[in-house]
Amino acid sequence: QQPVQSPQAVILREGEDAVINCSSSKALYSVHWYRQKHGEAPVFLMILLKGGEQKGHEKISASFNEKKQQSSLYLTASQLSYSGTYFCGTGNNDMRFGAGTRLTVKP
Amino acid sequence: DAGVTQSPTHLIKTRGQQVTLRCSPKSGHDTVSWYQQALGQGPQFIFQYYEEEERQRGNFPDRFSGHQFPNYSSELNVNALLLGDSALYLCASSFRTLSTEQFFGPGTRLTVL
Numbered sequence: 746q747q748p749v750q751s752p753q754a755v756i757l758r759e760g761e762d763a764v765i766n767c768s769s770s771k772a773l774y775s776v777h778w779y780r781q782k783h784g785e786a787p788v789f790l791m792i793l794l795k796g797g798e799q800k801g802h803e804k805i806s807a808s809f810n811e812k813k814q815q816s817s818l819y820l821t822a823s824q825l826s827y828s829g830t831y832f833c834g835t836g837n838n839d840m841r842f843g844a845g846t847r848l849t850v851k852p
Numbered sequence: 853d854a855g856v857t858q859s860p861t862h863l864i865k866t867r868g869q870q871v872t873l874r875c876s877p878k879s880g881h882d883t884v885s886w887y888q889q890a891l892g893q894g895p896q897f898i899f900q901y902y903e904e905e906e907r908q909r910g911n912f913p914d915r916f917s918g919h920q921f922p923n924y925s926s927e928l929n930v931n932a933l934l935l936g937d938s939a940l941y942l943c944a945s946s947f948r949t950l951s952t953e954q955f956f957g958p959g960t961r962l963t964v965l
Contacts, residue, residue, distance in 0.1 A: 747894070777954060786942060786956040787895065832894050838949055839908040840885065842894035 746771050748835050750843035757823050757850045765846045767833030768815040776809050776816040777834040780827075781845075787832060790818075823850045854879065856945050856957035864963045865933050873928040873960045877945030883907075884926040885954070886918060887942040895942055901926050902948075930962075938964045 748769045755763050767776060775794045779787035793809035793816060804821045820827055830845040857876045865871050877884050883902045887895035897910035901920035920926045924945075930937055940961050946954040 779956075786958050789953050789955055792953060834954075836897070838900050838902075839897050839910060840887075840895075840954070841897060842887075845894050 747841045748833055748843045750831075750833060750846050752846060753844070754847040755849070757848070759825060759850055759852055760822050761850075763820045763823060763848060765818040765820075765831050765833075765848070766815060767817070767835075767843055768813075769835050771814070771835075773809070773811060773814050773816070773835055774837060775835070776807070777840065778807055778816075778818050779832045779834065779842075780829045781832065782829040820848070823848075825850050825852065856881075856943060856955050858941075858943050858957035858960050860960060861958070862961045862963075864965065866965050867933055867935060869933050869964075870929065870931045871933060871962060873930075873941050873943075873962075874925065875928070875943030875945075875957055876925045877943075878955050881945035881947050881955070882924050883946045883948060884920060884924065885944045885946070886926070886928045887944065888912075888937075889940045889942055889959070891939075898928070933964045935964050938962060 748767050751766045777792050778790040781787040807818045809816045828850045830847050832842045832845050834840045834842045859874045885900040886898040889895045898912050899909040900907045904920045915931045917929045940959045942959045943957045944954045
């Protein structure tokens with residue numbers, strides 16, 4: 746079962762914040778987050794393994810609520826380089842990806 | 853340290869033909885997963901190889917098969933190509949399971965005419 750991401754798309758101005766959500770109807774044991782730019786392969790951002798875990802990567806962080814079977818990706822003070830499509834992936838040895846959230850950061 | 857590499861970069865085939873795509877994992881990784889990504893969609897899991905065996909398989913027909921070699925590199929074979937097989941095929945490597953980081957190769961763009 747593939748996770749559900751929201752929103753489908755978001756447009757920001759540089760410096761603004763955004764939140765991308767990922768939820769699953771199945772129990773989650775880990776969540777991966779990736780960013781993919783047009784014409785390129787997905788790039789690994791972070792993995793969350795435990796409920797309640799939060800991680801950060803520059804100004805991008807994520808949380809994992811195991812009980813609610815959801816994860817959120819937080820982008821603060823967005824930069825032009827943050828533009829791309831963000832995917833969450835769930836599963837152990839058979840990763841299922843959400844449909845993606847297209848993020849556009851404008852000057 | 854080379855990351856995940858894939859070959860070829862692009863491929864054009866006709867319906868009914870067969871294709872083989874190749875992947876070399878990142879150094880230190882022993883697990884290879886294959887994904888199909890259609891335009892505008894998320895990657896779809898095809899299968900995963902570990903210790904030269906298919907460990908898990910997604911919802912893809914038997915026309916899709918694979919192999920992993922002792923050096924952990926892997927091949928994806930697709931027989932009897934259909935127009936709908938046109939997509940970006942991504943290979944990703946990780947260590948042991950997907951409870952660790954997974955790194956993607958640049959992909960092979962397959963076009964079926």
